[in-house]
Amino acid sequence: MAVATSPPVDKTDEQKAITDMVRQFADEQILPNAEHYDHEDEFPEPIVEQMKELGLFGVTIPEEYGGMGLDLTTYTMIVEELSRGWISISGIINTHFIGSYLLMKFGSEEQKDKYLPRMSTGEIRAAFSLSEPELGSDVQAIKTAAKKTDDGDYEINGQKMWVTNGLKSALVFTLVKTDPDAEQRHRGMTCFIAEKEPDVSENTGEYAGFTVPPQLRKMGYKGVESTELVFDGYRCPADNILGGEDAGLNKGFAQMMDALEVGRVNVAARGVGIAQRALELALRYSQERKTFGKQIAQHQAIQFKLADMATQVEAARLMTLRAARLKDAGERSDLEAGMAKLFASEAGRFCVEESFRIHGGYGYSKEYEIERLYRDAPLLLIGEGTSEIQRMVIGKKLLERHKI
Numbered sequence: 263m264a265v266a267t268s269p270p271v272d273k274t275d276e277q278k279a280i281t282d283m284v285r286q287f288a289d290e291q292i293l294p295n296a297e298h299y300d301h302e303d304e305f306p307e308p309i310v311e312q313m314k315e316l317g318l319f320g321v322t323i324p325e326e327y328g329g330m331g332l333d334l335t336t337y338t339m340i341v342e343e344l345s346r347g348w349i350s351i352s353g354i355i356n357t358h359f360i361g362s363y364l365l366m367k368f369g370s371e372e373q374k375d376k377y378l379p380r381m382s383t384g385e386i387r388a389a390f391s392l393s394e395p396e397l398g399s400d401v402q403a404i405k406t407a408a409k410k411t412d413d414g415d416y417e418i419n420g421q422k423m424w425v426t427n428g429l430k431s432a433l434v435f436t437l438v439k440t441d442p443d444a445e446q447r448h449r450g451m452t453c454f455i456a457e458k459e460p461d462v463s464e465n466t467g468e469y470a471g472f473t474v475p476p477q478l479r480k481m482g483y484k485g486v487e488s489t490e491l492v493f494d495g496y497r498c499p500a501d502n503i504l505g506g507e508d509a510g511l512n513k514g515f516a517q518m519m520d521a522l523e524v525g526r527v528n529v530a531a532r533g534v535g536i537a538q539r540a541l542e543l544a545l546r547y548s549q550e551r552k553t554f555g556k557q558i559a560q561h562q563a564i565q566f567k568l569a570d571m572a573t574q575v576e577a578a579r580l581m582t583l584r585a586a587r588l589k590d591a592g593e594r595s596d597l598e599a600g601m602a603k604l605f606a607s608e609a610g611r612f613c614v615e616e617s618f619r620i621h622g623g624y625g626y627s628k629e630y631e632i633e634r635l636y637r638d639a640p641l642l643l644i645g646e647g648t649s650e651i652q653r654m655v656i657g658k659k660l661l662e663r664h665k666i
């Protein structure tokens with residue numbers, strides 16, 4: 263029974279064509295294979311190869327660098343469709359998208375020319391690294407440090423944590439401390455484009471001192487690797503400071519916070535995608551399962567669950583698209599991005615749990631897709647700032663905008 267509801271959102275012809283294409287890709291390539299890769303915790307290489315062919319690694323990269331040159335709104339629609347298939351697939355392009363955003367907005371011309379063409383094809387992929395073993399929310403507490411050497415390079419030492427795509431990436435946009443004496447902590451940080459060999463744990467030669475320990479074992483979000491990174495005397499040329507040394511030294515915190523704003527819209531879209539899928543599964547199962555002589559969908563208690571889920575999906579989608587559209591229009595969207603991330607990630611968790619309840623005992627079985635969603639959804643409450651941190655951001659921005 264086909265119960266996939268089509269998101270009722272205004273789309274341009276181009277947006278409709280591309281999201282239809284990605285939805286078909288999710289239906290035909292992601293959904294039938296997600297269970298296998300999730301179960302084996304295996305990187306979905308064949309799916310990623312097809313994503314390269316579809317150009318999905320270059321959605322927002324300008325055409326002059328080989329990308330599609332599409333806006334954040336269209337990217338958001340694509341991420342919803344991929345996440346509806348499996349959030350690990352969107353995870354593979356998400357930190358890559360943030361890396362390309364950082365380059366497009368803050369990179370020097372040389373850096374854009376050097377990386378963007380190969381990033382748009384997916385030949386090289388990017389990761390994004392703020393968190394450390396002792397910090398996540400409190401980014402300003404970063405301890406990993408870079409010091410200038412006599413030959414003009416920077417030597418990086420320290421440890422990073424929870425780096426999505428930490429092993430397979432070739433570039434890691436890494437925030438480190440460069441001025442330990444800065445009066446305001448955030449003014450002493452720099453974003454380095456740390457290069458390494460993809461898929462190599464112990465880097466040697468020009469990348470010596472950059473180690474990727476074995477991937478972290480997780481409850482869900484399988485298939486895509488999350489790793490620590492160890493920098494031990496790793497040499498990074500000054501040219502690899504985002505924006506160049508003159509423009510970028512000690513500017514990393516503001517650059518990364520700017521990127522987190524689009525990152526939050528991106529996580530919101532993932533929340534919409536997983537919530538949408540949970541709703542679809544609930545709509546189907548509730549019309550298949552019978553209790554007390556009728557479909558469970560005919561019990562009002564179940565219909566109320568479906569109603570609450572569909573309402574949350576709709577609201578989350580509209581909030582996410584509004585934040586993306588404001589950003590595309592060049593307007594301020596920090597408050598809206600925080601609200602969208604908070605609401606949509608919580609909607610993802612809510613809808614998955616309601617769908618799980620509707621599945622009764624079968625929801626607890628690995629035979630049913632909702633079991634995977636149940637392990638995947640909580641990640642969205644954490645990444646790109648927890649719900650508590652979103653509320654802090656929203657509260658702060660509200661007061662800034664409505665100062666009396």
Ligand SMILES: Cc1cc2nc3c(=O)[nH]c(=O)nc-3n(C[C@H](O)[C@H](O)[C@H](O)COP(=O)(O)OP(=O)(O)OC[C@H]3O[C@@H](n4cnc5c(N)ncnc54)[C@H](O)[C@@H]3O)c2cc1C
Nearest residue numbers: 390391392393397398399424425426644645646647648650
């Ligand atoms: C699978 C996965 C992938 C990830 N990928 C990446 C990645 O690619 N790059 C990256 O840099 N990071 C990544 N992260 C890290 C993620 O961003 C952090 O886990 C997150 O920011 C929370 O940080 P923390 O885990 O250190 O929690 P903490 O900051 O220690 O917070 C613990 C708890 O305290 C709450 N809290 C903290 N401060 C306050 C406060 N001031 N007021 C009220 N409550 C507060 C938090 O909301 C949370 O509930 C990933 C994490 C996971 C699980």
